[in-house]
Amino acid sequence: MKKRSFLKSLAGLGLGSLASFGAQSPAFSFDQLDFEAPDIWEQIRKGYKLKPDYINLENGYYCFLPQETLEKYIEHIREVNYQGSYYMRTVQWDNKAKSAAKLAELVGADPEEVAITRNTTESLDLIISGFPWERGDEAIMSNQDYGSMLTMFELAHRRYGVHLKRIDIPMHPQSDEEIVKVYEKAISSKTKLIMVPHIVNITGHILPIRKICDMAHRHGVEVMVDGAHAVGHFTFSMKDLDCDYYGSSLHKWLSVPLGAGLLFVKKGKADKIRPLLAPYQLDRPGILNLNHTGTHPVATDLAVLNAIEFQEKIGSKRKEDRLRFIQRYWSDQVRNLENIQINTPVEPHRSCAIANVGIPSMKPAELAKRLMGEFKVYTVAIDGAGVQGCRITPNIYTSIEELDQFVLALKKLSGNA
Numbered sequence: 582m583k584k585r586s587f588l589k590s591l592a593g594l595g596l597g598s599l600a601s602f603g604a605q606s607p608a609f610s611f612d613q614l615d616f617e618a619p620d621i622w623e624q625i626r627k628g629y630k631l632k633p634d635y636i637n638l639e640n641g642y643y644c645f646l647p648q649e650t651l652e653k654y655i656e657h658i659r660e661v662n663y664q665g666s667y668y669m670r671t672v673q674w675d676n677k678a679k680s681a682a683k684l685a686e687l688v689g690a691d692p693e694e695v696a697i698t699r700n701t702t703e704s705l706d707l708i709i710s711g712f713p714w715e716r717g718d719e720a721i722m723s724n725q726d727y728g729s730m731l732t733m734f735e736l737a738h739r740r741y742g743v744h745l746k747r748i749d750i751p752m753h754p755q756s757d758e759e760i761v762k763v764y765e766k767a768i769s770s771k772t773k774l775i776m777v778p779h780i781v782n783i784t785g786h787i788l789p790i791r792k793i794c795d796m797a798h799r800h801g802v803e804v805m806v807d808g809a810h811a812v813g814h815f816t817f818s819m820k821d822l823d824c825d826y827y828g829s830s831l832h833k834w835l836s837v838p839l840g841a842g843l844l845f846v847k848k849g850k851a852d853k854i855r856p857l858l859a860p861y862q863l864d865r866p867g868i869l870n871l872n873h874t875g876t877h878p879v880a881t882d883l884a885v886l887n888a889i890e891f892q893e894k895i896g897s898k899r900k901e902d903r904l905r906f907i908q909r910y911w912s913d914q915v916r917n918l919e920n921i922q923i924n925t926p927v928e929p930h931r932s933c934a935i936a937n938v939g940i941p942s943m944k945p946a947e948l949a950k951r952l953m954g955e956f957k958v959y960t961v962a963i964d965g966a967g968v969q970g971c972r973i974t975p976n977i978y979t980s981i982e983e984l985d986q987f988v989l990a991l992k993k994l995s996g997n998a
Contacts, residue, residue, distance in 0.1 A: 689818025939970025
């Protein structure tokens with residue numbers, strides 16, 4: 582969609598005067614991309630404002646916006662500020678619904694199954710806290726799950742007497758069935774809910790969600806998926822996954838401004854979840870009963886549309902292929918070297934952009950410190966749940982030259998140079 586037609590479409594959202602502010606546009610526009618050119622990824626890199634002090638390989642926590650999306654986000658802030666209470670009392674909720682509907686389209690869900698929250702933690706907390714627990718019920722999760730979700734389950738244990746079972750996800754499975762059996766073995770007649778990461782945040786391991794869901798549903802157990810790193814990262818459909826609940830953060834791989842997340846609740850299941858916060862009107866049907874946030878930064882809701890527009894310009898599959906390529910580009914070069922350990926499965930379909938690498942003779946914190954101090958490569962150390970190494974999360978703006986520098990750094994630190 583061209584900028585002119587996009588601004589025209591926003592007029593229907595109560596934002597018709599956006600252009601009147603004359604916000605400065607970046608010199609580079611993604612409308613100019615030539616996807617047939619051999620330097621397409623170099624062209625895309627020009628659309629980001631990159632800090633020259635270091636090579637950023639920690640996009641998994643938060644990936645900053647490309648300049649084109651950032652400028653549109655700033656325009657939204659200006660326009661909402663210009664309209665003030667008028668905007669908030671007239672089109673705020675209609676606009677949020679339109680952004681949620683577009684998000685639902687992106688992930689292959691129905692609009693009434695998707696709500697915009699603030700992040701994955703909030704999305705999944707709404708399910709864990711609102712689930713109709715009875716004392717003695719059981720929930721299953723893994724030791725590799727995100728820490729905030731594990732502590733929320735601990736809170737459910739204290740509040741409702743839920744019994745918690747933790748399993749270990751095989752780091753290098755021989756088959757999907759090996760993973761499924763680990764979860765199935767933990768199920769008992771009291772199991773009500775399983776939490777599964779779509780992609781393990783510390784290793785990049787993509788799990789066979791549909792097979793886990795099919796197994797759990799045969800036992801009468803529901804499945805909640807932590808997809809914090811999945812939306813905007815690799816292509817999938819909620820209908821294909823067939824999970825019951827799903828949460829994701831949009832500030833990671835979709836590059837939405839901070840403060841936007843996704844909650845998916847399969848049709849027909851929202852009414853049994855108790856709201857964490859009372860909405861304006863109690864007992865509203867469906868998912869809208871669950872995500873009351875009060876007055877919040879509504880410009881972020883609008884920027885969801887811009888981020889999806891950017892995603893569609895690149896192409897979700899093209900982006901996924903590039904992310905898989907750049908991860909394998911560096912990891913394949915060091916996977917079999919002495920004193921280097923890759924904590925991510927070798928099979929291509931079990932990972933995308935995220936991988937984890939360690940040097941057994943060096944603690945993860947020291948590895949991260951030396952990568953930054955000696956080679957200006959920024960990563961994050963992971964030391965727990967059976968994983969020791971640095972999580973490496975490049976993005977589509979990452980250059981091959983930067984990855985070559987990272988590989989050289991690993992070889993030097995491990996004694997392979």
